[in-house]
Amino acid sequence: SYELTQPPSVSVSPGQIASISCSGDQWGNKYASWYQKRSGQSPVLVIYQDTKRPSGIPERFSGSNSGNTATLTISGTQAVDEADYYCQAWDSTTASVVFGGGTKLTVL
Amino acid sequence: QVTLRESGPALVKPTQTLTLTCTFTGFSLTTDGVGVSWIRQPPGKTLEWLALIDWEDDKYYNISLKTRLTISKDTSKNQVVLTMTNMDPVDTATYYCARGRDGQQPRKYYFDYWGRGTLVTVSS
Numbered sequence: 295s296y297e298l299t300q301p302p303s304v305s306v307s308p309g310q311i312a313s314i315s316c317s318g319d320q321w322g323n324k325y326a327s328w329y330q331k332r333s334g335q336s337p338v339l340v341i342y343q344d345t346k347r348p349s350g351i352p353e354r355f356s357g358s359n360s361g362n363t364a365t366l367t368i369s370g371t372q373a374v375d376e377a378d379y380y381c382q383a384w385d386s387t388t389a390s391v392v393f394g395g396g397t398k399l400t401v402l
Numbered sequence: 403q404v405t406l407r408e409s410g411p412a413l414v415k416p417t418q419t420l421t422l423t424c425t426f427t428g429f430s431l432t433t434d435g436v437g438v439s440w441i442r443q444p445p446g447k448t449l450e451w452l453a454l455i456d457w458e459d460d461k462y463y464n465i466s467l468k469t470r471l472t473i474s475k476d477t478s479k480n481q482v483v484l485t486m487t488n489m490d491p492v493d494t495a496t497y498y499c500a501r502g503r504d505g506q507q508p509r510k511y512y513f514d515y516w517g518r519g520t521l522v523t524v525s526s
Contacts, residue, residue: 295465295466324510325510325512327512327513331449336516336517336518336519337441337449337498337500337513337516338516339513339514342504342514343504343510348514380448380449382451382513386508386509388465390451390462390463391439391441391454391462392451393441393448393450393451395448396448396449
């Protein structure tokens with residue numbers, strides 16, 4: 295089955311850039327989405343189709359996808375950004391949705 | 403305004419069948435490219451996709467759980483129902499339903515609206 299691999303944790307100082315990676319085979323054939331999940335709350339879509347940001351999501355959130363890695367970047371990270379982040383893709387080979395294991399972002 | 407709301411039992415016994423209903427507003431499950439999915443998160447663990455049903459009534463399942471899952475829709479009621487058989491304590495989780503978009507070929511589903519989730523505990 296298709297797998298997406300994320301680092302378990304990322305730490306960043308307030309105001310700095312946070313980068314969260316999501317690796318998987320043949321990313322070029324797939325599109326990455328990213329979700330923010332705060333404890334006790336529902337996931338929130340922050341990036342879809344690799345680079346698009348839904349309305350209402352701050353501009354400091356951006357995404358990229360190249361080779362075998364998709365990346366979520368948060369510029370000027372704020373304390374409110376502290377959450378778990380999940381990447382997700384549709385795998386056409388197995389006709390299934392795949393989530394990465396999640397990355398805990400800590401803003402120190 | 404798009405909303406989704408999960409409903410179902412908070413507690414089920416091992417071996418029982420779980421039935422969850424997702425009631426949604428603000429969109430139609432007959433619109434091209436739209437689907438509704440079920441996703442769960444056990445306490446302290448990662449998100450796990452379960453199933454998706456789309457506007458053409460095509461159904462997709464997590465291969466590791468496929469034998470236990472059935473997803474269906476009632477378009478007239480704006481509802482999607484998930485049944486999971488032979489429940490086990492490891493199935494204890496918060497279950498979410500979410501709207502999927504971009505289901506036309508080539509599919510690139512993402513989930514733009516989520517329900518609040520419902521906690522299901524499996525215990526005797």
